Amino acid sequence: MITWVLYDIKNNSARSYVSKACKHAGLYRVQYSCFLGTLNANEKDSLELQITKVINEETDKVYLFRMNKEQLKECSMLGQAFDEKLVTDEVKALFF
Numbered sequence: 001m002i003t004w005v006l007y008d009i010k011n012n013s014a015r016s017y018v019s020k021a022c023k024h025a026g027l028y029r030v031q032y033s034c035f036l037g038t039l040n041a042n043e044k045d046s047l048e049l050q051i052t053k054v055i056n057e058e059t060d061k062v063y064l065f066r067m068n069k070e071q072l073k074e075c076s077m078l079g080q081a082f083d084e085k086l087v088t089d090e091v092k093a094l095f096f
Contacts, residue, residue: 002072003027003044004065005035007051014054018062021050039066 005022009015015033023029025047027037039047044064051062067075 001038001040001044001066001068003037003039004067005047005062006065007033007060007062009033009055009060009062011056011060014056014060017054018051021047 005018005027007015007018009018019029019035022035022037025037025039025043027035027039030036044066048064055062
């Protein structure tokens, strides 16, 4: 399924680790603290475990949202939904 990962992590090394874990999982960065891609249930669970190990549950916020393509098409994305420096048209074509 299509998976969004959004986060607000205070510690630089934890934030960097989560970013690398998302990339390693095959997700595409669409904004600085937002990744999008396709993960199966096992991949999502593995990513969650990796993230849980490094975040501070008292101060950090991480969201993983799963949806299918039809649900993604129903999302409203306003303004500059994707950072043009980070996302190519090729990446957008994977999801829309």
